[in-house]
Amino acid sequence: MGTWGTWLLPQAPVHVLYAIVMDFELSAEQQMLKDLCRDFARKEIAPYADEWFDAEYFPVEIFRKMADLNLMGLLIPEEYGGTNAGTMAMVVALEELGKVDQSIATTLQAHLTIGSLPFLHFGTKEQKHKWLAPLARGERLGAFGLTEPQAGSDAANIQTTAYLDGDSWVVNGTKCFITNAGTPLSYGLVALTTSGKTDDGKKRYSAIIIPKGTPGYTIGKPYKKIGWHTVDTREQVFDNVRVPRENLLGQEGGGFRAFLKTLECGRISVATLGLSLAEACLEMSVKYALERKTFGKPLASHQAIQFKLADMATQAEMAKLMVYRAAWLRDQGRPFATEAAMAKLASSEIAVKTAEEAVQIHGGYGYTREFPVSRFYLDSKILTIGEGTSEVQRMVIARQLGC
Numbered sequence: 001m002g003t004w005g006t007w008l009l010p011q012a013p014v015h016v017l018y019a020i021v022m023d024f025e026l027s028a029e030q031q032m033l034k035d036l037c038r039d040f041a042r043k044e045i046a047p048y049a050d051e052w053f054d055a056e057y058f059p060v061e062i063f064r065k066m067a068d069l070n071l072m073g074l075l076i077p078e079e080y081g082g083t084n085a086g087t088m089a090m091v092v093a094l095e096e097l098g099k100v101d102q103s104i105a106t107t108l109q110a111h112l113t114i115g116s117l118p119f120l121h122f123g124t125k126e127q128k129h130k131w132l133a134p135l136a137r138g139e140r141l142g143a144f145g146l147t148e149p150q151a152g153s154d155a156a157n158i159q160t161t162a163y164l165d166g167d168s169w170v171v172n173g174t175k176c177f178i179t180n181a182g183t184p185l186s187y188g189l190v191a192l193t194t195s196g197k198t199d200d201g202k203k204r205y206s207a208i209i210i211p212k213g214t215p216g217y218t219i220g221k222p223y224k225k226i227g228w229h230t231v232d233t234r235e236q237v238f239d240n241v242r243v244p245r246e247n248l249l250g251q252e253g254g255g256f257r258a259f260l261k262t263l264e265c266g267r268i269s270v271a272t273l274g275l276s277l278a279e280a281c282l283e284m285s286v287k288y289a290l291e292r293k294t295f296g297k298p299l300a301s302h303q304a305i306q307f308k309l310a311d312m313a314t315q316a317e318m319a320k321l322m323v324y325r326a327a328w329l330r331d332q333g334r335p336f337a338t339e340a341a342m343a344k345l346a347s348s349e350i351a352v353k354t355a356e357e358a359v360q361i362h363g364g365y366g367y368t369r370e371f372p373v374s375r376f377y378l379d380s381k382i383l384t385i386g387e388g389t390s391e392v393q394r395m396v397i398a399r400q401l402g403c
């Protein structure tokens with residue numbers, strides 16, 4: 001992919017027609033990372049992906065290998081154990097992994113963004129060395145605890161409480177659907193809590209680091225899910241969990257803003273899952289349509305199938321442009337939150353549509369677990385739900401429009 005266009009800087013006076021070039025050409029390092037991830041996915045993941053999915057097995061060994069390949073700290077500076085490779089690098093890495101196994105790519109994306117970035121953006125130097133560096137080195141997996149049984153889209157409605165008692169925070173409540181907190185590599189999670197009220201009666205929110213093994217902290221059984229079978233997703237219960245005062249991440253009262261900010265980059269990584277899923281479905285469908293014959297000729301000779309494939313290819317390209325642009329903006333240090341929400345919205349809905357068409361093209365075989373296309377179909381729906389539903393993305397975008 002080369003240079004696709006120029007964008008006027010929004011702050012530039014109209015008469016100053018200076019522009020910056022939006023360049024999606026991968027650097028040599030990004031290309032090497034992409035090749036590395038593609039080879040790794042094909043050799044180490046593809047042969048086992050369906051077996052792991054059907055067994056609902058979390059392949060911890062794969063994440064240890066990814067740690068050896070320095071893939072676990074792509075957004076984290078070297079000083080804290082990462083490679084500081086950048087957002088575009090993360091996107092190309094996740095794209096290659098996601099084309100082969102959505103669950104593995106999901107576990108990695110949750111770790112790289114929502115699992116690690118709260119420490120980078122809001123942690124003290126000591127917290128970064130203590131909690132972030134093991135995440136970036138891949139010794140631990142990161143988890144982000146926002147959702148509760150009564151509060152998903154309506155995140156401000158969380159009920160988990162934290163109060164200071166001497167030198168400890170005492171946490172009570174329940175988080176649901178939490179990814180990456182129950183694996184052998186998990187350290188615990190960062191939980192959003194309510195930590196009191198402002199003078200005018202509004203809730204104050206604080207992010208608290210809760211390590212695994214703390215008395216009163218119970219991790220539930222993995223949920224039975226439609227897809228993402230090898231993603232570890234569990235309930236987390238806090239019953240008078242006591243952690244040291246220094247486990248407050250960021251400012252007391254600043255937790256909500258911190259969690260929302262973290263989700264902005266998470267949307268780029270989830271959008272990449274959608275992109276990779278659409279690309280995988282397209283690739284499998286083209287291959288199948290060229291091989292499978294009906295009425296004496298390959299499926300790919302029927303115009304109705306050709307049109308489906310053409311639409312799938314066009315939609316995948318749309319997703320790619322939007323995801324790459326959001327990643328590029330973030331790497332430029334420019335505002336990217338709206339573009340990330342748009343990319344997540346578009347790419348996840350494209351993924352669902354493309355997966356459905358891919359199964360249709362595969363006919364009855366596509367409905368069996370004999371063909372991996374069925375796994376991608378099962379993995380597609382969550383993309384319009386997790387890390388902010390399609391409706392929530394529309395709310396974020398509409399807010400930017402002044403609604």
Ligand SMILES: Cc1cc2nc3c(=O)[nH]c(=O)nc-3n(C[C@H](O)[C@H](O)[C@H](O)COP(=O)(O)OP(=O)(O)OC[C@H]3O[C@@H](n4cnc5c(N)ncnc54)[C@H](O)[C@@H]3O)c2cc1C
Pocket residue numbers: 110144145146147149150151152153154176177178179180225228233382385386387388389390391392
């Ligand atoms: C596999 C999986 C992994 C997850 N991992 C994590 C994780 O690691 N950490 C974490 O904190 N959470 C996680 N989640 C939770 C996820 O982010 C939430 O499920 C999601 O945000 C939606 O919240 P909800 O399920 O409570 O749905 P609800 O908020 O109850 O929404 C139900 C439906 O109503 C719609 N809706 C709600 N309000 C409005 C409105 N005002 N206008 C229009 N439509 C509306 C929603 O879009 C949705 O379609 C995960 C979920 C799953 C399934």
